Amino acid sequence: IPKVTQFIVDKGISYFESKEGKQKLGKMIEDFLATRGMLGNMIGMFLGNESLVDKVQPEVIKFLKNDETKVLVTTLIGREWNSIQDMTFNELDQKWGFVEKGSRILDTVIDTLKVDELLSKPISTYLKPNEEKIIKEWLPMVVDVSTKYLISHLDEILKQLKLEDVVREQVESFAVERLEDIILSISRKEFKMITYLGALLGGIIGGLQAIIVMFIQ
Template sequence: MLLISFMVIIGAIIGGLTNSLAIKMLFRPYKEMRIGSWRVPFTPGLIPKRHDELAKQLGKMVVDYLLTAEGLGKKLKSQAFSTGIISWLQTEATKVMRSQDSISTLLEQRFGIMNSKERLVTKTELLVQKSYRQFIETNRMETLEKLVPNSIQEKIESHIPSVTNYILERGQSFLESAEGKEKLSQMIDRFLIQKGTLGNMISMFLGNDRLVDKVQPELVKFLTDEGTRTLVQQLLVQEWEKLKQKKLEDIEKNVNEEEMVSFLVRTAEKQIPLYSMIEQPLYEWTGAYEEYVTTTVIPKGVDVLLDLLSTHLEALLERFHLDDIVREQVQTFSVERLEELVLSISKREFKMITYLGAVLGGVIGFIQGFIILLIG
């Protein structure tokens, strides 16, 4: 009985130590050991020896079996994932749109961009200047008729009658006013002075005020006459036709480039909301868009984006070269770190394997001791 007990104990020790050593040899030793030119067997351990191959196979396994286009596509199309993304984006968008910071402040804080409005205006000025010069250089010999879109030409021509009426009405209103009568009196006075003796004689016989009283109603009648309206309209049409036939180089001579660029930039700064919004707190101008963005733009945008990703997921994964990424990451892992990672996950199982080896060793020792007693 003592012999059997001894054999059981010895077998259990051998079995436990053998399994424990086998587990250790998965990782140890970390490096190859040599005596002279002779490499010590089983060095380095299994995993250090197959480190590169393990990294390659892990990368292949991730791409082929874990992060597959089909699996990721199902995840992207799932209602839970879509709802989660939409909810997160709505929360973040609401925080931004209700912020008291301006776009200028956010650009300065997040990206270090200082004086964003001044930079935007400067960029606009450079763009306008470049576009203006390019347009002039390209179309210098073209007429305005070819350069101005037909829709704008038709719009201008359709407004000629109203411009005619405006000119005549303003002229009539001016002549009928006290200021207009005074100006007309001064003009008549200068005219009579220029005519010398004849003017003095007319002035003596009629009197300046009486002459103004006679001329003013006639001028008003002239401005309200249909023939005058037709004449002025014809003159405007003729001038417009002449203007259309002028070449751009003729117009360029009378236009100062710096003033034109400055005018266009000022107009853009006044008319385009972005220039004023950039320095306003976000909540002041985003309130009108908050509901539309959160209830319409974000859900539709997420749906479109997820559909696009699902459609091109396989091509995207190929471009990412996930297998190479995993392989490179595993290769950069030290064996010590890899051992620690594996043992942290499977420490209990490895202990059970060691205990199992001890149990099996003990069973084998018991059988051996029993056989020896029988043979006796």
């Protein structure tokens, strides 16, 4: 809030020091005198509008530069900010018309950027000119970042996927006959390999025994 206050005060000083600000100040004095009837006309006649502006302008700038002015503006903004925080979105919209103003701004942006025209074009229109850069730079970077993320969060991802529960549910949903077929198909392969290995070892041992017997005799 103090930064906002300083910004407002600085802009105010800059404005009223400018030619435009002086003219606006003169118009305000003229309108003020016009509402005071004969007294205003007499003051304007004796002093003149230009003379009043020359006297009022330095006082306005002096007022804005005063530290008490900053304190006053800070207090007012703080009070308004506290009030805003207690308001609902509907109340804010009723007070400042956010929805209507936001819609107008959005329409202006859409018209200026020709969003409808941009969205009606195929994606290839935007990808084709950058094809080489996408393939050689962007895609490897995306893959690298994605891979590092997956590796660093693998445990968490597996927990989120609940793979153990999925496997358990799938196994529990199997029919008993299906489980028996799976177990027997695996065991047959293992038993066959054991049989072949036993035959091989038996042949090797038998051959060695035969050789030893020949040497002994």
